[in-house]
Amino acid sequence: MATLATLSLAILVFIYAGYPLLLALIVRVRGARPVRRGDELPSVSFVISAYNEADVIRRKLENTVALDYPRDRFEVVVISDASTDRTDAIAAEFAATHGVRVARQPERAGKTAGLNRTVPTLRGDIVVFSDANAVYERNALKMLVRNFADPQVGYVTGEARYVEGGKTAADAGERTYWDYEISIKKLETSLGSMVGGDGAIYAIRAFLWQTLPPTAINDFLNPLQIVSAGWRGVYEPEAICYEDTAGTPAREYRRRVRIVSRSWRAVFQAPGVLNPFRTGWFAFSLVSHKMLRWLTGGFVATAAAGLVGMIFEAGNSWSLAAAGVAASGAIAFRPTRRVAALAGYFSIIQAASLVGVLKGTFGRVEGTWSTPRETAKSGKRAIGLKGFLQSVIGRLRRSASPAGKTMAYRGGVFWTLRKVRPSRNIAILRYHAVCGPEGYGYADPHLCVTPSGFERHVAYLASSYEVLPLPEIVARLRENRPVPSNAVALTFDDGYADNLAAARTLNKYGASGTFYMTAACIDGVEPFWVSEIRYLVKAIPGDAFTLDPPGGQLHLPCSTPSERAASLLQITRLFKAHPIPVREKLREQLRALAGDVKIPKIMLTWDEVNTMKDLGMTIGAHTMTHPNLPSAGIVDATAEITGSKRLLEEKIGREVTMFSYPNGGAESYFTPELEKVVARAGFAAATTSRNGFATAGCNLYAIKRVQVQERVEDLVFALEVERFMLAPN
Numbered sequence: 001m002a003t004l005a006t007l008s009l010a011i012l013v014f015i016y017a018g019y020p021l022l023l024a025l026i027v028r029v030r031g032a033r034p035v036r037r038g039d040e041l042p043s044v045s046f047v048i049s050a051y052n053e054a055d056v057i058r059r060k061l062e063n064t065v066a067l068d069y070p071r072d073r074f075e076v077v078v079i080s081d082a083s084t085d086r087t088d089a090i091a092a093e094f095a096a097t098h099g100v101r102v103a104r105q106p107e108r109a110g111k112t113a114g115l116n117r118t119v120p121t122l123r124g125d126i127v128v129f130s131d132a133n134a135v136y137e138r139n140a141l142k143m144l145v146r147n148f149a150d151p152q153v154g155y156v157t158g159e160a161r162y163v164e165g166g167k168t169a170a171d172a173g174e175r176t177y178w179d180y181e182i183s184i185k186k187l188e189t190s191l192g193s194m195v196g197g198d199g200a201i202y203a204i205r206a207f208l209w210q211t212l213p214p215t216a217i218n219d220f221l222n223p224l225q226i227v228s229a230g231w232r233g234v235y236e237p238e239a240i241c242y243e244d245t246a247g248t249p250a251r252e253y254r255r256r257v258r259i260v261s262r263s264w265r266a267v268f269q270a271p272g273v274l275n276p277f278r279t280g281w282f283a284f285s286l287v288s289h290k291m292l293r294w295l296t297g298g299f300v301a302t303a304a305a306g307l308v309g310m311i312f313e314a315g316n317s318w319s320l321a322a323a324g325v326a327a328s329g330a331i332a333f334r335p336t337r338r339v340a341a342l343a344g345y346f347s348i349i350q351a352a353s354l355v356g357v358l359k360g361t362f363g364r365v366e367g368t369w370s371t372p373r374e375t376a377k378s379g380k381r382a383i384g385l386k387g388f389l390q391s392v393i394g395r396l397r398r399s400a401s402p403a404g405k406t407m408a409y410r411g412g413v414f415w416t417l418r419k420v421r422p423s424r425n426i427a428i429l430r431y432h433a434v435c436g437p438e439g440y441g442y443a444d445p446h447l448c449v450t451p452s453g454f455e456r457h458v459a460y461l462a463s464s465y466e467v468l469p470l471p472e473i474v475a476r477l478r479e480n481r482p483v484p485s486n487a488v489a490l491t492f493d494d495g496y497a498d499n500l501a502a503a504r505t506l507n508k509y510g511a512s513g514t515f516y517m518t519a520a521c522i523d524g525v526e527p528f529w530v531s532e533i534r535y536l537v538k539a540i541p542g543d544a545f546t547l548d549p550p551g552g553q554l555h556l557p558c559s560t561p562s563e564r565a566a567s568l569l570q571i572t573r574l575f576k577a578h579p580i581p582v583r584e585k586l587r588e589q590l591r592a593l594a595g596d597v598k599i600p601k602i603m604l605t606w607d608e609v610n611t612m613k614d615l616g617m618t619i620g621a622h623t624m625t626h627p628n629l630p631s632a633g634i635v636d637a638t639a640e641i642t643g644s645k646r647l648l649e650e651k652i653g654r655e656v657t658m659f660s661y662p663n664g665g666a667e668s669y670f671t672p673e674l675e676k677v678v679a680r681a682g683f684a685a686a687t688t689s690r691n692g693f694a695t696a697g698c699n700l701y702a703i704k705r706v707q708v709q710e711r712v713e714d715l716v717f718a719l720e721v722e723r724f725m726l727a728p729n
Helices: 002-030 057-065 087-098 111-121 140-149 169-191 218-228 249-267 281-294 296-314 317-332 334-362 372-377 385-399 402-410 413-420 451-464 470-478 499-508 519-524 529-539 561-577 580-594 606-614 634-652 672-680 712-720
Strands: 044-050 074-080 101-104 126-131 153-162 202-205 232-243 427-431 487-492 513-517 544-547 554-557 618-621 658-660 685-691 703-707
Touching (some): 002 169, 044 057, 044 111, 044 140, 057 087, 074 087, 074 111, 101 111, 126 140, 140 202, 140 232, 169 232, 218 232, 249 334, 281 334, 296 334, 427 712, 451 499, 470 658, 470 685, 519 634, 529 561, 544 580, 561 580, 606 634
Parallel strands (some): 044 126, 153 232, 427 487, 427 703, 658 685, 685 703
Antiparallel strands (some): 126 202, 153 202
8 A cells, every 4th residue: 555655656746846857957968959030921821710709709800910910921710610609790890801711610510620621721831720719919920930940840839828817716726737837848848849739829830730530639639740740849938828717617627628538549649659769758748748647636546545545554543633633724724725726726637637538548539619608608507416427427428439338238337237226217219210321311310220220229128128118108107107127118200111110120029119100291192391301402403502581591502512411401490490381482492493303202101000000019199290399380280289190090090199299409399388289189198309218207298218329339328327317307
C-alpha cells in the first residue's frame, strides 16, 4: 500500500512540478531555440466556427473586421454548423459591408466537418482559426503571422486570456490553470515545439491542413500532424485574445470530457508523433504534458486510497484526529478558500480528463458541441442525485462503443444484470421497416433493421426475455395485475410491406408483435407521403427547386446528395407543420416538379394484413394518412383516428384496440386533448415515440417505447443499461 501511494505521488509531483522544472533546466543548459520573426504580411483566411452564437457573433465580427491587417490580404469566413438562431443572418449583414463569407453546413455535423468542407476553398496562405466568443487585440494577427517568417514554423498559437470578474470556482480555477499552462508553452517553444493549439487563436500554413475525421479535435490533431511532418509549433505571447471562462463547474466538466476524449484519440491518429527518433523532445512533452496529465485522476485516486489505507493500517487514533483537524481547518479558515476553489477546479478537470480518456479509448466521441452560452440560455437547472446518475448513464449510452457493447454482451455482463436485478420496467420496442439497403429508398435508414438483424433480435429476446403481446401487457396494467419481470413487447409503425416477413419471423420463434397500420395507405390506395416524397425529391432535376408553402416561397438546393438530404428533411418538417390540405398541395407541387416517378410497392396489402392477423399478430391503428395530429386540427385529427379504427376493423373482422401516434420527430405530435380523442374512439392504449419504459401506473394513452438498432448488442444494452436512465411513463 505504501509503495503504491509513493509511486502515484511521485508521478503527480513529476507531472505538475518535475516536468516544468526539467524543461527549464534543459533550456538553461542548451539555450532557447530561437524563432525568426519578420514583417511580411502574407494573405490570411480568418475562420470563425459558430453554432447558435447569435449572442456574440456581432461583437466577434465587429472585432474581426477592425483588426489591423490589410483588407486586400484578409479573408473572413464564418462556418455555421446549421445554426438555428440568428447567427447566419447577423453574419450575412457583414457580407455586403465587409465581404464576410458565410459557409453554412446543411445539417449539423460538427466543427471539424465544417473545416473539412471549407478550408480547401480558402484563399489565404495562412489560416487563422478562432472561436466566436474570442475577442482579439487589434494587432493580434500581425503578431501571429510574423512567426511564419521562420521557414521551420508550421503553426502558431496565441495567448488566450480569460475575462476577469468571474465569481465561480471554475472561473477562478480556469484562469489560474491557464496561467500555469502559458508558462509551460513558453518553455516548450524554447525547447522546440509546444504541444497542441488553442481553438480561440491558432494559425497554420494553409497547405499543412489535412482532412480530419469528423469527430477529431482540429486544434490538437492538426498540430500533431504538422509536428510529425517535421515542422515546428510555437507560442506567441503577444498575439492576445480574450474570452469568457466556461463558467459553472458542470459546464467545465462537460467541456473537458469532450476535449480530452477527442485529444486522447488524436494522439493515436497521428502516426509517428510518439516516436522520439522522429519528433525529438516533442514526444517526451506530449507524454508528460498531456497524456500523463489526463491520467492524473487515476493517480490521485490511487494515492488517496494508499494513504487512507496506511492510516488505517497504522491504527493510530492520533493520525485520524490530525487528518480530521486538518480537513476542518481547510474548510473553516478564510485564507484557504481560494486554495479550496482551485482544488475544486483541479478535481473537476481531473475527473473529466479521466472520463475523457475512457471515452476516447473505449467509447464514441462526439464531433458536435453546445457552447456554454447556449447551455446557460437553455435554463437547465441543477439536478439531484437520481438525475445526476441518469445523466451519467445517458453519457455512457451515447458514448459506449460498438466494441465495448460487444465485449459486455459476450462477456455475460448484460446476462448478469438481468439475473441479479430483473427489470420491472416494461420495454415496448419500436420498429419501422425491416429491410436492407434496398429499402432505404422508402424508409429512413436510421429507422431500419435488416431481416437478419431482426431475426437475431427475436431469437435472443425469445430465449432471454418474457415476450408478451402488447394487449396483454395493457390489460395487466389496466387491471393492476403484475407483469412478469424482463417483459418485452414488439411494435411496428407505418405498415411497410416488409413487415409481413417480420411477422413470419416472430411466429417462427413463438412470439407476437403489434403492427400499426396507416390505414388509407394499405393496398396503395393512398400513397404513403413519408415514403413518396423520398422518391420525388430524389427525382427532381436541376440544382435547386422552389415550393410555395403558406408564408412565402421556399428555395431548396439539390445539386449534391447531401443537399437533397437536407432539403428532404426540411420538406418533411414542412409537411408535419401544416394541416392536411396544405400538405396535399405541397405534395402536388413536388409531383409536378419530379415528373413521372415510378414508386415500387411500399405498403402491405389487405390480404397480407389478414395473413399477419392469422399468424397471431395484433393489428393496430396509425391514423388514416399519417398526419401530424396537432397540426391537422382537432376535427381532421379526430377523423384520422376514428376513421383508421373503423376501416381496419372492417377489413380484418376484429376489434382494433391499439393505437400509435404518428410523426414522432415532430416537436409536438400528440396532446392531452388527443389522448382523450383516442380513448373516446374505443382504443385501450396508445404508444408514443418518446424514449422510455412502461411501468405500473403509467399513462396508457402515452406509453413510451425504446427505439431499436441493428445490432443485438445495442438492443440488449438499451434493455439492461438504459432501463436505469430512461424514465418510465
